[in-house]
Amino acid sequence: MRIGVFICHCGTNIAATVDSHGLAERAAELKDVVHTEDVMYTCSEPGQAGIQRAIREKGLTRVVVAACSPQMHEVTFRRCVEDAGLNPHLFEMANIREHCSWIHDDKELATEKAYEIIKMAVAKVRTAEPLFPNEVDVNKDVLVIGGGVAGIQVALDLADAGLKVTIVERETTIGGTMARLDKTFPTIDCSACILTPRMVDAAHHENITIMAYSEVDRVQGYVGNFVVDIKRKAAMVDWNRCIGCELCVQKCPARGPDYFNAGLAETKAIYIPFPQAVPKRAAIQTDYCRWFQQGKCRVCSRVCPANAIDYDQQDTYVQRKVGAIVVATGMDVFPWEEYYPQYGGGRIPDVISGLQYERMLNASGPTGGHVHRISNHEEPKTVVFIQCVGSRDEAVGRPYCSSVCCMYTAKQAILTKSHCGDDTDVYVFYIDIRATGKGYEEFIKRAQSEFGVNYVRGRVSKLYEDNGKVMVRGMDTLLGHQVEIPADLVILATGTTSAEGAPQLAQTLNISYDEFGFFKESHPKLRPVETNTAGIFLAGACQSPKDIPTSVAQASGTASKVLGLLAKDKLKTSPEVAVVDQSRCVGCWKCIDVCPFSAPEKQELRDGTSRSHVIETVCQGCGICVATCPVNCISLKGFTTDSLIDQLEEALLG
Amino acid sequence: MSGAEIARQDRIRELARQALTEGKVDYFIGWKAGHVPSEVIPAFVRNVDECDMLLWNPLCHHNLTTFLKRKMPDPPDARIGVCVKGCDSRTLVALLQETLVDKERLYVVGVPCDGIIDRRRLEKAFSDEVIDIAFQGEQVVVTTRGGETKELAYEELLLEQCASCDFPNPRYYDDLAGELLPQPEGPPRFPGLEEYEALSAEEKDRVLADAFATCIRCFACIHVCPVCYCWDQCVNRSRRPALVGQKVAAKENLMFQMVHMFHVAGRCPSCGACDRSCPVEIPLYLLHRKMNKELFEMLGFQAGLNVEDKPVFQTFNIDDALGEQ
């Protein structure tokens, strides 16, 4: 055995607190180590070339790189040693940066710790065995979860490239948040004019199936071979018959809150969210339906010309087999009412959210595009916008910037002027203006100079009703004095939050999410649209707050990653899987009990006895069976019990 | 011996005879007298005319379920009749839960049990060899080789676990030898731990270090255990992985026992077979009974109660409320 150890300086990232050169000398005394060197940047081209040269010239059979986290560069170095003819699994990383140099100050102690980390890695690599991946067939169909603008973009890109795509959308129509917007910044073009043609494209595309009013219930399998159970929620309307004529909606006597219009209006118990809905199909909100609540009515059933109403409809489940999954579940509006009592907590009628105002501005919205006060339906003369409600505010647990509010507030301020006239006073309370996109800064400037919107830097401390007005009390921090504005209408630039149910979906998919419910990308810079679960990708605002241009751009990026994955006919599976030493298996079948993936199976031997056998391409390498097997005859390649014990001994006895 | 005990013994013989006559089993496992009357040993009866040597009395401590586990039946596909007490039946249930014994090849005679006497404690009361133990009502008459005779109260000689038995009746059986006994009420009891539990960490460490320094790694505790069935493949012997050091020294010996304990966790009902079999009398119950106490407090779980249950570590509950921080 000939082990080479390469110790990285990482510029000064490691070398400032760890004596990389000294470590190279010490590591040379470790058993089986025949070559050591310290390198300025091991991951650089010359650094990697140095490793390959040492493998060739010194006949190295194992390599340890002591540098950054394996999550950063394990793949890089595995490829590097493989190119030099070594099996990539005869390589091990010692993380002396994230786990040592960056968290310590004392150079002597940090160097000692780094030495032990290296010893543990050497001990681990010593028992490493060459591993070889398996190949599995790839299913080239794709599931897109969420039919907003990002999901539609991904679906269209993939479908255009020839892949079969299924869009699962939990509402009755695709379109997502963008469908609820009036205009888009910085161009002030009509949101629907951009989006609805894309929705129609998706609906008519021969490679796209839209499953609206459906949710992902269960996901099994692995990259290239997912099996997804989809729940089709009962709409109480047979969508194969419904023609979207809306007769039922017109005649329905019962009303319920209107999610699509952000609660600004009511809708009928049987409804179609908006005229351009795709698919344009009716659904009954049973909570509000008289038939379901009181057992009488059935008006819709009587008026339906297509005989589509089905009061007995049940949820159904369908299964789809796909090779990749794109999560594009978007975002929700921050529920400001719960968090901002100082703004009335929702009890002042003329204080509304940005999305409500968006619906008010919209010509097909509940007010027909007419801006008025909620309290008395009069046109407002003074309109105040308050930014960063539910963003950049640690007091409400939202430290992040929602990234779209500055821009949509400017847009809405401009639209206010055009809807209500120049004589309407418009104020915007802001902390900072973030206008980093193309044409964004110019757009803000236009709002200020061309449209005369008053930007006041400062937070609003309190909103209260007084004499028919909403009193806006705040601080103008530039002028340094209190201001109090009697407003007719106050619009809160409510921030974005992760979509409802996002953590549950993440658990179903086995992907990570952050404390706010946004899904985590595999690496913010290197793998920004991948998740840590192979074959599952992200697009749009489900990952972090995004505006439309960014969502669409990312969606196309995601589509290209999916295409890259599915361009292969076969996929290599990780060889770090469980394997049974059948000569020692006692056939207690505990492994079969505990495996979440059904990877172990009973295999009959020639002598008639049965032993456990792990199907390599099904095994995901978690090792639950390994910890469960009483005779320890299952070992997890790459993480054998012996290698763990060796590491323990190095850390404790050395 | 009480009338009930005699009735049970008669019934065991009768059921064994029946099973053998009908060809239901190839052999029947019960208890019989050893080389001295004070000794009761496992009996393997193949012929009908041997059935009369089967015994039932408070010396029948052996958990016969151990002879059902892997590699024990001879021939391997034998159809076996077996007697089980309440505690024994729980180990059988644990094996059945894992489908590691074939129900179809098994004929189980359940024996309600009033409690087994602690022969070890009894013997320590004499310097001479105890060769006869007779039961007369509530009294136990003990005779030594030298001819000394003493009468002792049955109640006071019971094994600690029997004195507070929660399951005097078998949990699983095909036929019953005798009437069922009243089922004790209340939560399960885990006797004999209080004194040890009250010790400081340092004192416990001392007790265990002393106890396990005497362990000779004979594997009696493991091989006698009905739910420890890895036989030749026991990881305690394995060099790859080398989970347990092969040196016979206190640390390694305790680790050895930890392997046993963690591997039977969720399936061990504290039948006490390991404890009774240890040739150097290491108080194994301190570990195994404690483990069961903790499992009960942790998840309300008791091993080997119902065939359809899953052993506690082969399943989970999303709502497990445990003590992680």
Next chain:
Amino acid sequence: MKFLARDQLPTLLADLSTAAEVWVPVKQQNGVVQFDRWAPDVDVELDVFLARQSPKENVFPQTETYLEYRYLMVCSAQRPEFTDQTREELRQLVESEGGEVVAEVPPVAQELLLVADVGGGSQGEPGLGSAAGMDDSAQIILGLRPCDARGLSQMDNVFGGYGGFYFDPYYNVRRNNTTIIAVTCRTPRSTCFCRALGGSPAGTEGVDVLMTEIEGGFAVEAVTPKGESLVERSVFEKAQPEVEESAVAAKQAAEAGVNVPFELDGVREGLKAGFDSPVWHDLAMRCISCGTCTYVCPSCYCFNINDEIVEGTGERFRCWDNCFNPMYTLETSGHNPRESKHARFRNRFSHKFWYYPDKYDSLLCSGCGRCIMYCPTHVDIREVLRTMSAETTAEKGEA
């Protein structure tokens, strides 16, 4: 013959312990009697008939380190080739480390050499596999029964190079430094069968001094020259004639208490004839295949050898093994010729009464009965031997 007054026993032990480590049966906290180091505050337990284990471990420890070693990296990054200079460097290293080079493995592995730190014990002179480094201080074992002493004497053959076979340095260093003071049995148990094997509760095989309990003290006889010099001590009084008479009476009483449950003649033949007999299956039925019987046996001697190593530093040691252990006969191929329980079971008895006697001219059983007492399922060696003897008769009868 000498006499030792009972109240003089502590005086004797104190006297003996000045020159040697003295081991006596002691009742442990849990009531189990085991051999333990004597010290002034330790009570010698002679009432309990047999200690739980014989003092086998005093001459044949359950775990015994042969040697410790570590790898020196002579061909590490600093010393890339194995040259004369490397060899010289190594020589110097060895000098400073106090070990011995036992292997050089260039150029195949090119990177390591093995250095033995010690031979035998934990510290001392170099010398791989020799007993040079062993602790060779004297020990005296007092209070064991004649069957235990006989067990040791039976083991002597296998370790002592009998018949030109292997001479085990470790065992013999200890054995030669050990003095055995046995005590005649007072109350033999029903499990005793020394007499069936030609022994006696007052037997002297392997014994240096035999003490027999009589009224007021012990009748003391020296059996070997080592014993002769021991009983020279002043604590021993000259025995009066009645001491001798009492001793004879005590021995006779003990003899009378030991059963002869089978005839030794015919056992070996029976085992041989019945090797393939199905009766082994019945006999082994109760066996749970643990190793208790062999580990409490005063004459079972099997062991295996292990290496445990961490980062170039290792230890080679032996541990008791037993024929019920699956690895006892496991072959590298994975095949185990004694796969089944009955085959392992058969080996134990055949070895003690057939294979060992054939090779070492000695039985390997002294009839102490511990295996009967401590077997978790009370497998009875007497029953096995009786049954197997009958096998011959049956065979002969048929013939």
Next chain:
Amino acid sequence: MTDSSGNVKIIAIVCNWCSYAGADGAGTARLKQPYDFRVMRVPCTGRVDPLLALKAFEKGADGVLISGCHPGDCHYSEGNYYARRKFELLKRMLPHLGIEPERYTYTWVSASEAARWQQVVTNFVTKVGELGPRQGGAL
């Protein structure tokens, strides 16, 4: 707090997907941590046999910390559910084996909880440090 004396030996067994990444995050954020712990990476806490933790104690560890994904967030969906039952039993048994309860803990740290990782490690190492190296030891 930062770099302590180095007189106790602590093993931190962490899962690859959550806690290892969380520890990475703590490093990236330069969150100072005590010196006395060594990280061992496994794919999932479900891979961790409680006997491995006992082995660490047997080999001389003064403390063992196991950390994985939060329940419900396991990369393999169920690993930490199985693991926590075993870890809890171990936690309850260790004091019974003469090992102070402060010397062992199991917890959940997600990939985004860098600060939590720092806090978990610091608290644990501080507590074990206060107890000092383990004396004697049946295990």
